[in-house]
Amino acid sequence: MSSLVLNDDQWIFRDAVKRFAAERTPVSQMRKLRDSNDPVGFSRDVWKEMAGMGWAGVLVPEEFGGVGFGYLGAGLIAEEIGRNLSATPLLSSAVLGVTALLKGGSDAHKQELLGDIASGTLLLALATDERGRHAPYAIATRATGTAGKFKLSGRKLHVLDGHVADRLIVSARTSNDVESRDGITLFLVDPQAAGVTIARTSIVDSRNAAAVELRDVIVSSDDIVGSLDKGSLVLDAVLDAGRAVLAAELLGISQEAFERTLTYLREREQFGVKIGSFQALQHRAAHLFCEIELTRSVVVRALQALDAKEADAGTLVCLAKARASEVARLATNEAVQMHGGIGMTDEFDIGFFMKRARAAAETFGDAYYHTDRFAQIAGY
Amino acid sequence: MSAQPGIPSDESLEAFRQRTRAWLEANCPPEMRQPVVDDADVCWGGRRFRFKNDAQRAWLERMAQRGWTVPEWPKQYGGGGLSKEEGRVLREEMAQLRCRPPLTSFGISMLGPALLKYGNGAQKKEHIPKIVHGEIRWCQGYSEPGAGSDLASLKTRADDAGDHYLVNGSKIWTSYGDKADWIFCLVRTDVSGKKQEGISFLLFDMESPGVTTRPIRLISGYSPFTQTFFDNVKVSKDNLLGELNHGWTIAKYLLTHERNMIGGMGLGASPQSLGQLAVKAIGLSSGRLAESALRTDIARYEMDAQAFALTMARVAAEAKAGNETGAMSSMLKYYGTELNKRRAELAMSIGGTDSLKFGDDHSDVAPMWLRTRGNSIEGGTSEVQLNIIAKNVLRLPGN
Numbered sequence: 026m027s028s029l030v031l032n033d034d035q036w037i038f039r040d041a042v043k044r045f046a047a048e049r050t051p052v053s054q055m056r057k058l059r060d061s062n063d064p065v066g067f068s069r070d071v072w073k074e075m076a077g078m079g080w081a082g083v084l085v086p087e088e089f090g091g092v093g094f095g096y097l098g099a100g101l102i103a104e105e106i107g108r109n110l111s112a113t114p115l116l117s118s119a120v121l122g123v124t125a126l127l128k129g130g131s132d133a134h135k136q137e138l139l140g141d142i143a144s145g146t147l148l149l150a151l152a153t154d155e156r157g158r159h160a161p162y163a164i165a166t167r168a169t170g171t172a173g174k175f176k177l178s179g180r181k182l183h184v185l186d187g188h189v190a191d192r193l194i195v196s197a198r199t200s201n202d203v204e205s206r207d208g209i210t211l212f213l214v215d216p217q218a219a220g221v222t223i224a225r226t227s228i229v230d231s232r233n234a235a236a237v238e239l240r241d242v243i244v245s246s247d248d249i250v251g252s253l254d255k256g257s258l259v260l261d262a263v264l265d266a267g268r269a270v271l272a273a274e275l276l277g278i279s280q281e282a283f284e285r286t287l288t289y290l291r292e293r294e295q296f297g298v299k300i301g302s303f304q305a306l307q308h309r310a311a312h313l314f315c316e317i318e319l320t321r322s323v324v325v326r327a328l329q330a331l332d333a334k335e336a337d338a339g340t341l342v343c344l345a346k347a348r349a350s351e352v353a354r355l356a357t358n359e360a361v362q363m364h365g366g367i368g369m370t371d372e373f374d375i376g377f378f379m380k381r382a383r384a385a386a387e388t389f390g391d392a393y394y395h396t397d398r399f400a401q402i403a404g405y
Numbered sequence: 406m407s408a409q410p411g412i413p414s415d416e417s418l419e420a421f422r423q424r425t426r427a428w429l430e431a432n433c434p435p436e437m438r439q440p441v442v443d444d445a446d447v448c449w450g451g452r453r454f455r456f457k458n459d460a461q462r463a464w465l466e467r468m469a470q471r472g473w474t475v476p477e478w479p480k481q482y483g484g485g486g487l488s489k490e491e492g493r494v495l496r497e498e499m500a501q502l503r504c505r506p507p508l509t510s511f512g513i514s515m516l517g518p519a520l521l522k523y524g525n526g527a528q529k530k531e532h533i534p535k536i537v538h539g540e541i542r543w544c545q546g547y548s549e550p551g552a553g554s555d556l557a558s559l560k561t562r563a564d565d566a567g568d569h570y571l572v573n574g575s576k577i578w579t580s581y582g583d584k585a586d587w588i589f590c591l592v593r594t595d596v597s598g599k600k601q602e603g604i605s606f607l608l609f610d611m612e613s614p615g616v617t618t619r620p621i622r623l624i625s626g627y628s629p630f631t632q633t634f635f636d637n638v639k640v641s642k643d644n645l646l647g648e649l650n651h652g653w654t655i656a657k658y659l660l661t662h663e664r665n666m667i668g669g670m671g672l673g674a675s676p677q678s679l680g681q682l683a684v685k686a687i688g689l690s691s692g693r694l695a696e697s698a699l700r701t702d703i704a705r706y707e708m709d710a711q712a713f714a715l716t717m718a719r720v721a722a723e724a725k726a727g728n729e730t731g732a733m734s735s736m737l738k739y740y741g742t743e744l745n746k747r748r749a750e751l752a753m754s755i756g757g758t759d760s761l762k763f764g765d766d767h768s769d770v771a772p773m774w775l776r777t778r779g780n781s782i783e784g785g786t787s788e789v790q791l792n793i794i795a796k797n798v799l800r801l802p803g804n
Contacts, residue, residue, distance in 0.1 A: 029719035030726045287799055299802040307795035314794055315736045322715040344708050400704040405680035405694045 029325055038079075038094065039101045045078060046102075050111035052374045058112055059231040065189055066233040067112035073145040080115060082143025084123045084266075089139035091123075095332040096266060100273035100324065107277025107385075110377055112232060114148050116270060117186035122149025124266040125194050129211060129251030129259035138192065150190035151263060152181035152214075152237045159390040161264055162206045162257065166239060168197035173246040175199075177212065177220075177239045183388070187235030188225040190216060194263075195239065199254050209256040213248045214239075230377075230384035265342045268389045269327045272342075272349035275385050276324050279317050279349070279356035282378040286310070286360045293365075306363060313359055316352045323348050340402050347395035350386035357382045421491055425498050432467045433504045434460035440503070447509050450539025452586045468507035469538040475513055478521065482533035511580065512536035512543040516589050519659045523606075523647040532608070544611070545663075546576040546590030546633060547656065554789050556591075557600045557653065561635065563592035563607060570594075570607065570645075572615075572638040578783065582618045582631030585611055595650050606652035609640040625775035626764065663784045664738035679703045679748065683755045699754060706747050713744055732797045739790035742780035749774040 031039065049071055058066060075081060083098045085091020092098070099120055106113060123142060126134055126149075141147035156163050166179025177197055187193070193214040201208030216223055220242040226234045251259035287310065290301030300306060327345035330338035357379035361368040368375050386392070437460055441447060445457050448465055456462040468474050471485060477492040478484025487495065517536050520529060535541040552559040561574025572592060579588070587610055595603030611618075615638040620628040647655050680694070680703055687695050694700035720733045753760045753774050762768040781787040795801045 029715065029722045030728060287801070290801060301801040302803060304792070304795075307799075307801050308788070308791045310799055310801065311739075311791040311794035314799060315740050318736060319709070319712040319716050319740070322719045323712045325719070326715050344711060347708060348712055396701060396704045396708065399708055400680065400694070400700055401692065403678065403680050403704075403707065405684050405689070405700060405703070 029322060029329075035097065035101065038098060039105075041078060042080075042102050042105050045075070046105040046109045046111050049074070050106075050109055050113065052110050052377060055110045055112050055231065055377070056374070066186070067114060069145075072113055075113060075115075076143065076145025080113070081119045081145045082123075082139075083115075083119055084127065085119075085139050085143040086127075089135060089143065091139065091143040095328075096269055097325070097328040097332055099266075099270050100328040103270045103273040104277035104280075104324075107274035107279075107381075108281040110278075110381055114186045114189070114233075116267060116274075117150045117190070117233075118142055118148045120270045121151040121185070121263050121267050122192075122194065124263045125149075125151065125211065125250050125259055128262045129256075131247070133247070134213065134250065147191045148186060148189060149192050149194060150184050150187045150235075151267075152184045152187060152193045153196040153260065154183045155179070155181060157182070159387070159394050160204075161260065161389075162209065163204055164196050164198050164209055165203050166195065166197045168199050168210055168212065168244070175212070175244050175246075177214065177242040177244060179239050181237040181239070183226070184223075184235045184237050185388075186233045187216075187237055188223050188233065192216070193221075193237065194250060195237075196256060196260055201254075206257045208254050209260060210253050211250040211256040211259055212244045213250060214242060214244060218242050218244075228384060230381040232381070232384065261339075264389050265339060266331065268346040268395075269324070269331055269342050271385050271388055272320075272324045272327065272345040275349035275353040275382060276317070276320050278378050278382050278385070279320065279353045282353075282356045282360040282375065282382075283310075283313060283317060285375060285378075286363050289364055300363075309359060309363075313352075313356055316355060320345075320348050320352045340399065343395045343399045343402065346390060347392045347399065350382075350395070351392040353382035354386060354392075418490055418494060422494050422498065425495055426502075429498055429502050429504060432464075433502060434464055436460035437464040437505045437507075438503045439505075441505055446505070448505075448507060448539065449542055449581070449584070450508050450510055450512075451542025451584065452540070453584065454539070454542065464505070465507045465539055472537060474508040474537055474539065475517065478517065478533070478537070482521075482529050483537040484533070508539045510536065510539065510542060511545055511585075512541065515545060515659050515662055516543050518662055519589075519606075519646070519655050522658065523655050527643065528608075528646065541586045542581070542584060544579050544582045544585035544588050544633075546579055546588045548578045549575060550577050550632075554786055556656070557604065559591055559593060559604065561590070561592050563594050563605060563640065565594075566639075569642060570640045572607065572609070572635045572640055574635055576633045576635075577621075577630075579618070579631045579633045580629055582611075582633045583620055587611060588616075588633070589646070591652055591656055594652075601653040603650055604652040604656070605649050606646040606655045607640055608644045608646060609638065613638050613640070615639075623776070623779070625772045627772065627776060660785065661734045664734045664790075678707060679751050679755065680707060682752070686755050686757075686759075699751075703751055703755075706744070706751055710744055710748070713740055716740075732793055735785075735790040735793040735797075738784060739781075739787050739794070742777075743787060745777050745780050749777040 079092035079094065080102050082091025083094045083102060086093045102115060106115060119142065126138060138147060142149060155165060166177065166181065168175040168177050170176055177195060179197065181195065193216055195212050195214045196209055197212060198208055199210040214221065220240040222238040224236050226236055228234050290306060290310065291299060293300045323345045327341040330341045360375050361379055364375050367373050436458060448461050472478065472480060472483050473485045473495065476485035476487045476495050477489065480486030513536060517533065520532055547556060549559050549561060561572065561576060563570040563572045576590065587608060590607045590609065591604055592607050593603055594605040597603065615636040617634045618631040621630045621632060622628050683694055683699065683703055689695060717737065752770055756770055760770040763771045796803065
C-alpha cells in the first residue's frame with residue numbers, strides 16, 4: 026500500500042489544477058452556461074486549454090500523447106471540478122472513454138483515438154445505462170448478426186456528453202438474458218451513422234446528458250472494444266474508474282459546500298450573535314468535518330488501488346462511491362439548511378452544489394447500491 | 406549513498422530487522438506468543454503485580470533490560486533509544502512473531518511522554534527507569550465528582566505547607582486506582598484567577614498516609630475504576646511536575662495521548678468481521694444475509710470502520726510527512742468510540758437472546774456492550790470532542 030499522502034509531483038499538479046479551475050471554470054461560468062442555454066454545455070476552448078495542462082490525457086500514456094498521471098491524477102482534477110462545479114467532459118471522455126480504450130481497445134483504436142482525446146479535439150461518450158436505477162448488466166440493446174457485421178438496436182439513457190461526442194461506446198447484448206453479466210459486447214459507434222438519434226436531456230444539475238436511440242445501426246467486429254460476449258470485463262473497469270473519479274468530485278463538492286457554510290456561520294448574525302456560536306450548529310458542523318475527513322481517506326485509497334491494479338480495488342471503489350455519495354448528500358443538505366432562506370434561492374450558489382451532488386451520486390450507483398455490493402463482496 | 410546521521414539507511418535498517426528477529430525468536434517465550442485472552446494475560450507491572458507465570462516475568466525482564474518496553478524513549482533513562490524507523494521495525498517483527506506487549510501501563514502510554522517533555526532531570530532519573538522496568542504502576546487523578554466534562558473546575562487542593570504540599574479532596578474514575586503505586590494528579594494551587602491558571606500537576610505515592618480508594622462497580626459488572634480520597638496527604642515539593650499553576654498545559658498534552666489510545670481501541674481487537682459472525686448466527690438467503698435491515702446496518706458499520714482505519718493510517722502518514730494534522734485526536738476519539746459502540750450493539754443484535762448471558766453464565770458480548778457505553782464518556786465525552794473540533798479546527802465563534 027502506498028502512502029496516503031501526495032508526493033511532490035502530485036502537489037505541484039494539484040496546485041496548478043486548483044488555480045486553473047478556480048480562475049477559468051468557477052461556479053459563475055457554469056451559471057452562465059445554464060442561463061444562456063449553451064448548446065454544447067461547456068466551453069470547447071477552455072477544454073482545449075485544460076487538455077494543454079494534461080487534463081484530457083490524464084490517463085493516456087505518454088506514448089499516445091497523454092501525461093499518464095493515472096486515476097489519482099484524474100481524482101485530483103475531479104476534486105477541483107467538484108469544488109467549482111466546472112462543466113467539462115473530463116468524466117465522459119478522459120475517464121470513461123479512455124479507460125474503455127486502454128482496457129479493451131485494439132491497437133488501431135488506440136492509435137486512431139487516444140492522441141486526439143488527449144489533445145482535447147475528440148470526445149468519447151459511454152452509452153450503457155438503460156434504467157434509471159443503476160443496474161449495469163440490465164442491457165436489452167441487441168447486437169445481432171454474423172460474419173463480422175452487427176446491427177445494433179436499443180435505447181440508452183443518461184449518456185454523459187452524448188450530444189457532443191464524436192464517438193460512442195455502446196454496450197449491447199450479443200447473448201444471454203437481459204440481466205446477465207455474460208453476453209455483453211462493447212462497440213465503438215459513430216453518432217453520425219444511419220439509425221442513431223441523439224436527444225439532449227435537461228437534468229437538474231444543468232450538466233450534459235442525452236438519450237441515444239439505436240435503430241439497426243451497422244457496426245463491424247473491428248468496432249468491438251474488448252471481446253465478443255466478454256464486454257463486462259471492460260465495462261466493469263470503466264464503471265469503477267467512473268465511480269472512483271465521481272467519488273473524488275463528490276469529495277470536492279462536500280468540502281466546498283462545507284467551507285462556504287462555515288464562512289456563513291462565522292458571519293451571519295441572528296439574536297444579536299453569530300449563528301456559528303450556537304452549539305446545535307457547531308456539533309453538526311464538527312460531525313460533518315469528521316465525515317468529510319474519512320471520505321478523503323477512502324477516495325485517495327480507492328484511486329491508488331486502481332492505479333496499482335490491487336486485487337481489492339473493487340471493494341475500495343465501492344466504499345469510496347458509497348461514502349462520498351452519502352457524505353455529499355449530508356454536506357449539501359446541511360449547507361442549504363444552515364444558510365436558511367437564502368440557501369433556497371436560485372440567485373445564491375449553494376443550491377447548485379446540492380443538485381450536482383445528487384446527480385453525481387445517482388450516476389453509476391448511489392450509497393444504497395454500493396452498500397449492497399460491499400456486503401456481497403464480503404460474502405454476506 | 407551516505408546515510409544522514411541519526412537516520413538509518415535501508416541497508417542498516419534491514420540488518421537491524423534481521424538482528425531483532427533473531428533476538429525475539431530466541432528470547433520471547435512460547436507462552437508469550439499466544440493471543441491475549443483476558444486481563445490476567447496483560448502485564449501491568451507494579452509493586453503488587455502477580456505474574457501469571459514465569460514466562461510473563463521473563464519476557465518483561467528481557468525486554469526491559471534492552472529498554473524495549475519503551476523502544477523510542479531515550480537510552481539515558483533506560484529506554485530503547487531506537488529511531489522511529491527502528492521502532493516501527495521492532496513493532497512489525499513483534500507482530501510477525503505474535504509477541505505480546507511485555508508491559509502495558511499508564512506510565513508508558515500517558516505519564517511517560519509528559520515526564521520526558523516537562524520533567525526536570527531528577528524527576529526523569531527517578532521515575533522513568535521504574536516505568537521502563539514495570540516496577541511502579543501509575544494511575545491518573547483527573548476527574549472529580551464535581552468536575553467531569555468541566556475538568557478545569559476541579560477542587561482538590563494542594564496547600565503550601567513550607568517544604569511540602571498538603572493535598573485534600575477526592576478524585577473519581579481513577580482507572581485501577583486500587584492497584585496503582587503512584588498517582589499523577591491535577592490539584593488546585595490558586596483560586597484567584599481563571600480556573601485553568603490555578604492548576605498544578607503533582608506526583609505522589611498511593612501508600613502515603615491519608616490516601617484511600619474505593620472501587621466503583623459499573624453496569625458491565627467490571628470495577629476498573631475507583632474513587633480516591635485524599636485527607637491531609639503530604640507531598641514533597643520535589644514532586645511538582647512543570648511549573649506551579651501551569652499544570653493545565655501538561656494535562657491537555659497528556660489527554661491527547663489518552664484520546665488517541667481510546668479512539669484506536671476498537672481496531673485490531675476484532676479478528677472476525679460482524680458480517681461473518683452474522684452469517685454464522687443467521688444464515689444466507691439467495692447469497693445475502695437473511696435479515697436485510699440488519700445486513701444494511703452491518704455493512705454500513707463495516708464500511709465506516711474501514712474508512713476510519715484508513716483515516717488513522719492517513720493521519721499517521723500526514724504527520725510523518727510533516728503536514729498539518731490539526732486537532733485530529735479529537736476527531737479520532739469521537740469517531741472511533743462511536744464506532745466501537747455501534748459494533749457492540751450490532752454484536753448484541755446478531756446474538757439475540759444468546760448475547761444476554763451475564764454473570765455466572767459468562768459471555769463477553771453483554772459486558773463488552775455495556776463497557777463500550779463509557780468509551781464516548783471517558784477521556785472527554787463525544788460532545789466535548791465536538792466542541793473542541795468546532796473551536797480549534799473549524800474556528801467557529803465562541804458564545
